[in-house]
Amino acid sequence: MAGAQRRLRFSASMSSFAGPPPLSTNPLRKLATDLLSERAIDVPFPPGETRPNLRRTQRFALNPLFLLLEAYERYGPVFTLRIFHANSVFMLGPDANHYMAVSHAANFSWREGHMGDLIPFLGDGLLTIDGDFHRRSRRVMLPAFHHERVARAIEVMAPEIERALAGWREGARVDLYAWTRRLAMRIAMRALFGLDPDGAAGRINPAALFEQALSFYSRDYFLQVLRGPRTPYAQMQAARAELDGVLFEEIRRRRATGERGEDILSLLLDATDEDGDHLSEQQIRDEVVTLLFAGHDTTTSTVAFLFHELALHPDVVDRLVAEQETVLGERSPQADELMGGQLKELDMALDETLRMYPPAWIGPRRSIESFEFAGAVVPGGVPVNYCSWASHHLPGVFPDPESFRPERFTPEAKAALPKGAYVPFGGGSRICIGMRFGQLEVKVIAAKILARFRLELAPGYRLSVRQMPTIGPRGGMPVIVRERRRSAGRPLAAAA
Ligand code: HEM
Numbered sequence: 493m494a495g496a497q498r499r500l501r502f503s504a505s506m507s508s509f510a511g512p513p514p515l516s517t518n519p520l521r522k523l524a525t526d527l528l529s530e531r532a533i534d535v536p537f538p539p540g541e542t543r544p545n546l547r548r549t550q551r552f553a554l555n556p557l558f559l560l561l562e563a564y565e566r567y568g569p570v571f572t573l574r575i576f577h578a579n580s581v582f583m584l585g586p587d588a589n590h591y592m593a594v595s596h597a598a599n600f601s602w603r604e605g606h607m608g609d610l611i612p613f614l615g616d617g618l619l620t621i622d623g624d625f626h627r628r629s630r631r632v633m634l635p636a637f638h639h640e641r642v643a644r645a646i647e648v649m650a651p652e653i654e655r656a657l658a659g660w661r662e663g664a665r666v667d668l669y670a671w672t673r674r675l676a677m678r679i680a681m682r683a684l685f686g687l688d689p690d691g692a693a694g695r696i697n698p699a700a701l702f703e704q705a706l707s708f709y710s711r712d713y714f715l716q717v718l719r720g721p722r723t724p725y726a727q728m729q730a731a732r733a734e735l736d737g738v739l740f741e742e743i744r745r746r747r748a749t750g751e752r753g754e755d756i757l758s759l760l761l762d763a764t765d766e767d768g769d770h771l772s773e774q775q776i777r778d779e780v781v782t783l784l785f786a787g788h789d790t791t792t793s794t795v796a797f798l799f800h801e802l803a804l805h806p807d808v809v810d811r812l813v814a815e816q817e818t819v820l821g822e823r824s825p826q827a828d829e830l831m832g833g834q835l836k837e838l839d840m841a842l843d844e845t846l847r848m849y850p851p852a853w854i855g856p857r858r859s860i861e862s863f864e865f866a867g868a869v870v871p872g873g874v875p876v877n878y879c880s881w882a883s884h885h886l887p888g889v890f891p892d893p894e895s896f897r898p899e900r901f902t903p904e905a906k907a908a909l910p911k912g913a914y915v916p917f918g919g920g921s922r923i924c925i926g927m928r929f930g931q932l933e934v935k936v937i938a939a940k941i942l943a944r945f946r947l948e949l950a951p952g953y954r955l956s957v958r959q960m961p962t963i964g965p966r967g968g969m970p971v972i973v974r975e976r977r978r979s980a981g982r983p984l985a986a987a988a
Pocket residue numbers: 593618619630684782783784786787788790791794846850851852853854855856915916917918919921922923924925926927929930931934
């Protein structure tokens with residue numbers, strides 16, 4: 493309601509896009525709607541396991557990959573599993589990914605599927621909207637993600653990474669996941685929004701508020717549905733309200749002063765679409781929070797998984813280091829070198845990491861019309877998901893899928909993959925808008941670490957993957973820092 497009022501006030505001076513109609517996110521109402529709409533469906537679901545089963549739901553929450561791969565073996569590329577209270581259809585494999593993300597994307601709603609669960613925090617940003625409103629919003633934001641603009645973000649990334657590496661010493665134990673998370677948040681706040689991540693002295697710290705609100709989505713599902721004072725939901729809303737205070741103040745300050753910078757917030761403040769319409773303050777806030785959400789969790793997990801695999805594959809580290817020494821010597825990589833494929837070994841290691849561990853592992857949607865896929869009829873109005881994580885583990889597409897083998901992604905091998913086989917950034921007109929930014933960020937972090945250090949997994953550490961809201965290492969990733977020395981015994985100079 494407050495959002496609607498703000499939109500109206502804003503519209504008095506200049507016209508803004510009409511946003512989507514509000515969607516109830518009350519879990520009990522959603523539960524009732526799901527049960528009623530499922531009962532009204534007159535087409536049978538694709539084959540699968542449609543009886544309620546708590547163990548299946550728990551397995552899905554704890555280890556969805558193996559559950560989905562087992563179901564694929566049993567039922568083929570399209571099947572149904574009852575998860576929590578509702579039947580969900582899963583479509584796996586290259587054809588399924590292509591069907592849902594590219595050729596028939598318009599028959600699937602993001603907002604009405606589980607992406608809509610993010611609305612209480614994100615509002616109506618790119619991840620939770622559809623149709624014309626999505627198309628117009630995305631068009632307004634695209635210039636911020638053009639090649640040259642992303643390349644300039646290295647000017648924020650590089651010094652932030654150096655700052656974060658400053659405390660690393662031989663033998664130090666570092667939680668690589670927590671370290672990267674703080675770093676990625678600082679980079680996102682500065683490069684995307686020109687915000688001071690520390691907040692002015694004595695004032696609110698926006699990064700901490702953001703993390704506080706976001707932590708709601710990694711709580712147990714049964715805690716997430718609770719409403720009322722002191723519930724995780726109430727805590728998330730309180731953190732959100734404080735964060736919004738900071739964001740609206742910044743939006744209004746920039747509007748009033750006309751201050752602009754290289755960041756996306758500046759672009760959103762001035763952006764108009766083909767009809768001359770602007771984004772309202774509420775819409776700008778929603779896009780800012782959506783980008784922070786989509787951008788920092790994913791890159792953080794990718795860095796952690798990449799160095800997990802590198803710690804287990806010293807031969808790959810040797811190739812990466814040799815490549816860096818040949819291409820860069822002792823200088824820092826430039827954005828064009830990283831974005832233009834000049835560090836091929838690094839590109840391949842990153843591609844293979846995102847095959848094994850695609851952070852945004854599931855594409856949850858709701859079908860609009862009933863359709864037929866691989867001989868099965870899928871009803872309209874039901875949850876349907878594609879899953880990059882499971883699709884990237886099909887042995888018929890990626891032989892020996894549990895092995896980390898960057899050579900799967902030589903340019904020739906990558907080009908020969910079937911359409912839809914490799915989808916860590918989704919696909920089609922809604923492919924990840926931050927793909928270039930995320931890839932650049934991971935590569936700058938990796939290159940700067942590799943130039944000076946080798947990371948070993950802490951003794952006794954075994955990776956366990958958690959899945960919400962994106963996949964990441966459960967409980968963090970402890971590593972031991974080793975300073976890399978040249979054969980002459982001279983420590984490598986810190987890349988400046
Ligand atoms: C390694 C890093 C990243 C990975 C693996 C990743 C992955 C993805 C995937 C798979 C999707 C599509 C989801 C679906 O089909 O359901 C997506 C969408 C999106 N991503 Fe990323 N992402 C990354 C980094 C980023 C960054 C850095 C940003 C922002 C700065 C970002 C912003 C977004 C947004 C806004 C969308 C929704 C696009 C739309 O619907 O138009 N992502 N991402």
